[in-house]
Amino acid sequence: MTTHTAPDATATIAAYDLRAVREQWGDLLAAIGRPPRAEWPPRDSRALGAVAEEADEPAVGRLPLVLREHPAPLNLGALDAAISVEQALFESCDVIAAAFQRPVRRRRVALRSFPPRTVMREDQADRDDPARWHYPAPTSPGSRAYGLHWAACWLEGRALGEQVGDLFTPLSPLVIDDLAAVARRARTRVETALGRDGRPTALDRSCPYCRGHLTAHTRSGDPMAATVVCSTGSACTAPVLLDRGRRVWAGADLVGLYVALESAQR
Ligand SMILES: [Zn+2]
Numbered sequence: 001m002t003t004h005t006a007p008d009a010t011a012t013i014a015a016y017d018l019r020a021v022r023e024q025w026g027d028l029l030a031a032i033g034r035p036p037r038a039e040w041p042p043r044d045s046r047a048l049g050a051v052a053e054e055a056d057e058p059a060v061g062r063l064p065l066v067l068r069e070h071p072a073p074l075n076l077g078a079l080d081a082a083i084s085v086e087q088a089l090f091e092s093c094d095v096i097a098a099a100f101q102r103p104v105r106r107r108r109v110a111l112r113s114f115p116p117r118t119v120m121r122e123d124q125a126d127r128d129d130p131a132r133w134h135y136p137a138p139t140s141p142g143s144r145a146y147g148l149h150w151a152a153c154w155l156e157g158r159a160l161g162e163q164v165g166d167l168f169t170p171l172s173p174l175v176i177d178d179l180a181a182v183a184r185r186a187r188t189r190v191e192t193a194l195g196r197d198g199r200p201t202a203l204d205r206s207c208p209y210c211r212g213h214l215t216a217h218t219r220s221g222d223p224m225a226a227t228v229v230c231s232t233g234s235a236c237t238a239p240v241l242l243d244r245g246r247r248v249w250a251g252a253d254l255v256g257l258y259v260a261l262e263s264a265q266r
Helices: 009-023 025-032 046-053 076-100 142-159 173-193 253-265
Strands: 002-004 106-111 117-122 162-164 214-217 227-230 246-250
Touching: 009 025, 009 076, 009 142, 009 173, 025 076, 025 142, 025 173, 076 142, 076 173, 142 162, 142 173, 246 253
Parallel strands: none
Antiparallel strands: 002 162, 106 117, 214 227, 227 246
């Protein structure tokens, strides 16, 4: 049975940051295999299709993603971010499990022996409970085998005080503070590596309507909440509204800009 105790604000923010990390994890792994670039919108963005359909389903869901060995990483910044974020979350799981996860129950088991003897053995069902965090051992990676996605989900459950039978005790406020700091750093690391940390990016292609400079502004956590601004002003003939004197593309208009950029290049 799963129940919740009411989480406090810090715990809720920690869970929110952890969710942002795992929802962008697939993008980060994909970014490792591509050269970094200051081009927006990206040519191969599936997200653009999502804007057209106004759908916003996370591509990854809850599937476990294991950090792959990359034979030839093209974006070392993304690879470094992935390794450090994965390590930080795995270590948090180890530390929290050690203090707030009930050890495996032991049961007295009768041996077929004469004279009759009993021994204490680990309860296998309790040990193999999938809700449990398993530590790495020399012969097994434990729960790390399920990748960052599962680690982030597990930490979210702990932050929000999700109870699974008597397997976990609620985290102390200090531990929730630490977890919130780890989650925030992880999210910042992922979003910086993906260029989603809100810094404006000068695009390497000029405005298809007036040859002005284009700058992308990407809001944290949501690549499609970007806006692109032309430097020219009202003289630019782009078919979008003026915002504070500049042509600005946002939302579904970004698809139109993307199409115009593509045809300008041909
Ligand atoms: Zn323009």
